[in-house]
Amino acid sequence: MKRQFDINTIIRENIKRIKPYSSARDEFTGEASVFLDANENPLGSVGGTQNNRYPDPYQRELKRLISEIKEIESNYIFLGNGSDEAIDLLFKTFCRPGIDAALQISPSYGMYKVSADVNEVKIYESSLDKNYQPIAQNIINHGFDNVKMVFLCSPNNPTGNLLDKNIVYEILHKFNGMVIIDEAYIDFSSERSWISELKNYPNLVVLQTLSKAWGLANLRIGMLFASPELIAVLNKIKLPYNISGLAQDYAIKALKNHSQKHEMVSEILTQRLSLISQLEQLACIEHIYPTDANFVLIKTANPNKMYTYLTDNKIVVRNRTNIHLCEGCIRITIGTGSENNSLIEALKSYTE
């Protein structure tokens, strides 16, 4: 199925009018041997490494590799300084400060609200149901004014589950605005990415990242996939050199080794299975929620006590008990075999 949706009807007028800053590296991209256009230091870099030249502002080589791996043309790809930059730019593109609003599922990732707050945009929460699935009707008929985007997250953080495909399709069809699907954990799941639906839904935006499965959190590279129309707008309003050349080089090296990502993911999935079966043996664990991510949400009688006990044993987990629908819950990242064993051994001696 397809949807007709003209994103120009909801892009802010001031954003449409902006003429982009044209950097030196924008205006000349061909072959040359003498570069006197960007006021760089011609002698090299203090410290001796070769960092005196500005990087490619559009990360073309990196996008070419991502395009091959994700099977989508480069003009559907935007790269940000982490997904966080991409989220911020979406607010800037669609939401007028003090006037427009966004919607998010709850519980979900905390960054949507931080970014909304920074941009002085209201963000409303639509509660998941008891199976941690969105309620399509509540999202489609939200009843708020000027809602321009909805943030979905699948697999969802902190609950770990994939969102039901049919519910997402209904939202994509009927929600009057952009539908952002954050797939930071997609590599750990059995589902294929929503990237494959981009050509059918002009209101769809997919977020992914190199921070999790690729093990490159330090590089700060987030990927946003959307229509070429939206990508052009994001390129126009981003900071000119938002991804350093070093980060681009490291990411290129990683993407050329992408079989190593598959090996790491499969090891983490093996560990996930093993950790869950060991957690199931423990009386202090009341419930283990199904997960499609590299973490697992568990329920326990006294989460604050368990959290403190674990930190006293030098093991840090994430206490989520104060989050909507996560009462009693702790989120545990899947570690190495030996890290997971340390956790299990500690929990064996834990008393409530």
Ligand SMILES: *Cc1c(COP(=O)(O)O)cnc(C)c1O
């Ligand atoms: C970790 C995470 C990200 C990644 O953010 P980066 O800025 O790319 O490191 C994005 N979304 C969710 C839901 C996450 O949990």
